[in-house]
Amino acid sequence: xxxxxxxxxxxxxxxxxxxxxxxxxxxxxxxxxxxxxxxxxxxxxxxxxxxxxxxxxxxxxxxxxxxxxxxxxxxxxxxxxxxxxxxxxxxxxxxxxxxxxxxxxxxxxxxxxxxxxxxxxxxxxxxxxxxxxxxxxxxxxxxxxxxxxxxxxxxxxxxxxxxxxxxxxxxxxxxxxxxxxxxxxxxxxxxxxxxxxxxxxxxxxxxxxxxxxxxxxxxxxxxxxxxxxxxxxxxxxxxxxxxxxxxxxxxxxxxxxxx
Ligand code: IP8
Numbered sequence: 001x002x003x004x005x006x007x008x009x010x011x012x013x014x015x016x017x018x019x020x021x022x023x024x025x026x027x028x029x030x031x032x033x034x035x036x037x038x039x040x041x042x043x044x045x046x047x048x049x050x051x052x053x054x055x056x057x058x059x060x061x062x063x064x065x066x067x068x069x070x071x072x073x074x075x076x077x078x079x080x081x082x083x084x085x086x087x088x089x090x091x092x093x094x095x096x097x098x099x100x101x102x103x104x105x106x107x108x109x110x111x112x113x114x115x116x117x118x119x120x121x122x123x124x125x126x127x128x129x130x131x132x133x134x135x136x137x138x139x140x141x142x143x144x145x146x147x148x149x150x151x152x153x154x155x156x157x158x159x160x161x162x163x164x165x166x167x168x169x170x171x172x173x174x175x176x177x178x179x180x181x182x183x184x185x186x187x188x189x190x191x192x193x194x195x196x197x198x199x200x201x202x203x204x205x206x207x208x209x210x211x212x213x214x215x216x217x218x219x220x221x222x223x224x225x226x227x228x229x230x231x232x233x234x235x236x237x238x239x240x241x242x243x244x245x246x247x248x249x250x251x252x253x254x255x256x257x258x259x
Pocket of ligand 1: 008043044045046049050053074078133134135136146147148149150
């Protein structure tokens with residue numbers, strides 16, 4: 001089985017609140033179907049989650065009652081995004097069911113403390129794909145917290161023995177500089193903890209790759225001697241299909257775990 005994260009940057013337009021990239025999502029779902037692989041899909045929140053979460057400091061946990069309507073709105077928005085993704089999966093012939101983390105999980109100081117492993121297994125055994133996503137989750141310490149799709153990926157990779165893990169984003173992988181501003185930025189084919197630390201300390205690299213840095217750390221934690229974890233560009237038609245089929249694709253492969 002293969003674990004896929006459809007990142008917020010590819011399924012939404014991050015510059016605009018609640019802008020869904022339907023065409024790209026529809027194509028990615030068709031590529032998953034065409035591969036014939038058994039997969040679990042997790043997706044990010046993109047502009048359906050981050051805009052309001054940031055505005056109301058939801059990642060600080062409960063600070064005051066004024067945040068509560070924003071918690072409800074973010075939960076509403078990410079569920080709507082999830083429904084649109086589920087529709088595209090079902091339309092592509094992949095029977096899928098929403099599994100909202102905020103309604104199934106609990107967190108303790110931003111760590112997922114309870115997961116519906118049995119529910120997930122039961123769905124998968126029947127050929128139903130559970131679709132999880134970045135959400136606001138109740139937190140025993142903080143009141144509530146943001147649970148990212150990457151955290152869910154890490155929990156799932158502890159429960160299941162995935163043969164491969166694929167992060168789908170809007171860039172080709174990890175670069176030594178921001179590829180959107182620097183056309184000469186160099187793509188890392190492989191990354192281990194040492195490469196990652198050198199990228200982090202590079203003076204020209206800041207916010208954009210900072211986001212990728214966190215993702216890479218998370219990816220490294222999910223690697224093992226027989227499990228590959230790759231970051232690919234889902235805006236390029238056919239790339240997800242090739243990665244699912246085990247072909248060589250432009251990507252960054254995380255290797256070697258974190259010691
Ligand atoms: O997009 C964030 O999840 P991510 C979830 O996977 C919210 O980082 C609600 C902002």
